[in-house]
Amino acid sequence: MSAAPLSVGRRPPEPIKFAYWVPNVSGGLVISKTPQRTSWDIDYNRKLAQIAETSGFEYALTQIRFTAGYGAEFQHESVSFSHALLAATKELNVIAAILPGPWTPALVAKQVASISHFVGGRLAVNIVSGWFRGEFHAIGEPWLDHDERYRRSEEFIRVLRGVWSEEKFNFAGDFYRFHDYSLKPKPVSAPEIFQGGSSRAARDMAARVSDWYFTNGNTLEGVKAQVDDIRHKAAQNNHHVKIGVNAFAIVRETETEARKVLDEILTHADPDAVRAFHHEVQNAGNASPEREGNWAKSSFEDLVQYNDGFKTNLIGEPEQVARRIIELKRVGVDLVLLGFLHFQEEVEFFGRHVIPLVRALEAEAIADAAA
Structure with a gap:
């Protein structure tokens, strides 16, 4: 194998990190009726977390949904589920999805601080600004305009950082207010803060306040454009943000086998559910200015x-697949967030057959750069 240098500098680049979507909702990660050996229950997920931890995955991301839909009839709540996975592992970091509105920053700050002490850190949060109006309506939460949701999320993040770090925290925002608030105990270490989104408001928020930015899956050129934009904006703010990209991995012994699996997923897609999801998310995507x-x-x-x-x-x-991951790293991706069809088996296969190739390519690139 050979690879071009990733970068030249005093310190070698960090190894790219791997995360997986936690299937804590039913239906897996595809809107398809193709058979899946994936379960949303806690026993399956505890074992999956242990497999991922020993297979080279650093992070797991729990999902948050309050209502059923698009094949996901059942959903476990993200923070409690994250705690269960942390209790079943020793090194895996778990990222709990948090939706401002249903959650207040005071509640999240308290939950995360306590769990941090139970498991020695390892709990991060993913602040989800929300895209599904029907979900907010169903639980009686006010629905804000697109950019207002991101303004609220930014305040949410600023509050979390302040509550977790300051002895007496004061804040006067449009959405949240705090007066000499002191949280004790504070987390054992500063929890990492993730966020997603592709809009201008989402990228600008990441460039100001977030540790990590998740982008939807995209072509190499599309990912590079987002990375370059965010990094440029973050530098103007004297801020650094790391980039994670979503991907659904189908890795088999041959490309023909992998493409056959993709064809089966698409052939057995649930058209009504996909069209309903398409209607809602297109509205969400087009809601940005x-x-x-x-x-x-x-x-x-x-x-x-x-x-x-x-x-x-x-x-x-x-x-x-390993070479495509290296290409993502070259354009600035720090983490790949992976979904699979049959999670337990495929996470183990990925860890055995893909991650070692990625590490070998990274090492080769470092050696080439030093030559």
């Missing part, structure tokens, strides 16, 4: 996987 939010340009096939994971094209045999 520039009409460039998540899913604004997604096709029917893209949306069979919730977050455009097929676009990232991690589909093929192990070396093909």
